[in-house]
Amino acid sequence: MAVLRPGGPAAPQPSGPAPRRVLLVTRDEELDSLLAGRRIAAHLTDLEPTAGDGPPPDVALVCDDDAATRRLLDLGVPVVRLRSGHRTTADPVVDGALHRVHRPGWLPGPWPATPGGARATGMLAPVRTARGRQRGGSLLLLSLWGVPAGEADAFTSGPLRELAAEAVRRTQRCEVVCDMRVESVRATLEGLDGVRVRRAADTDVDALHADAELLLAAPTLGAVALAQARRAPLAFLPPLGDGQRDLADRVARVVPVPVAADPDDPSLWSPGQPGAPDPWSALDGAADDLRGAQRVARTLRQLSLAPL
Structure with missing residues (x-):
């Protein structure tokens, strides 16, 4: 299990209330889980990352790890549970989490039933889409x-x-x-x-x-x-x-x-x-289907402010 830090330089924090804290958990043995977590983290530079120690975070993104999802919910942490990779069967639903499924809108179905209100994210694209001018290899x-x-x-x-x-x-x-x-x-x-x-x-x-x-x-x-x-x-x-x-x-x-x-x-x-x-x-x-990472990040911000 990997705990990720949102990408990019942290924004300066003004004096006042403590910044909202986010925990991002992925499987480091699964390529899709790693890439999904990193791409969402790149849009969360306004939240303070936590490694999971200390007081519970204000919100958490958990990619593919049901056990971690349950532990965080038991602590009262709002959780977005993301299925990052393609599966031929539906995932079990963990009650209390918001369930999201990494799936582009253009990919043809049919799809297994997704009980528990799971929503497709669209494609989780990289935050930077430019390619190097001198590409090779x-x-x-x-x-x-x-x-x-x-x-x-x-x-x-x-x-x-x-x-x-x-x-x-x-x-x-x-x-x-x-x-x-x-x-x-x-x-x-x-x-x-x-x-x-x-x-x-x-x-x-x-x-x-x-x-x-x-x-x-x-x-x-x-x-x-x-x-x-x-x-x-x-x-x-x-x-x-x-x-x-x-x-x-x-x-x-x-x-x-x-x-x-x-x-x-x-x-x-x-x-x-x-x-x-x-x-x-x-x-x-x-083109709008490529904004899945932004959508998940927006949901995390909203949950950190107003947990369900």
Whole structure:
């Protein structure tokens, strides 16, 4: 479990009442949970972050952790409980929390029932959507959260090395960021020049993407939000687990995202070139859908002032 601090410089605090305090809790083993928490935190610079010690906070955001949600509710803390990643089944409802589900409005259903008043947020986009002018290299974003061990082993011991090697050959370097099995991934890629392996919990993924030429990513909502918000090229890694397969299928009904099943497929390495079609043009009418992080942050501010 990770406790996040809102991003950006803290605003100067005037004399008077003590500032309102916010606790942000995410799973540091789940890529979507980390990215969702960080993107919402970036819009909460007017609240004072707390690490969970001392008196209870005025409000809390809990991404995906039902036990933490219950503990905070028992202390009388208003909680927004966010499901950050794509699931094929509904989450259990924790009575007393406000439930939110990270889901873009353009993603086709149907969806499991969401009792307890759970609301879709729209897409949780990065706070900064600009990309670096001098972009280079590839970002390979791997999420193994919730993936069966056999599937994870088969991918990391086989296709992963070939993809990373081809990414270096095509773009000169490859940053590999993963949420779990970091040491196993590092051992698999050992000896490949131009490849660096990072742990997602220790990495600013959004900033790394801004300077990358290409993005190869597991089918996750956090990765799709990166590419959509920045209108950047995206190729999915072969989906692992039921959740990734279901999300990749739903995205493909709307946006033509290639799947990196064959490292020699030139379509993986050519998108974004002059004259290439913009795969995100089909979503031009959904710009407001990218403001999910702002919406969740607004709810947290309101709860800190007037708890339900």
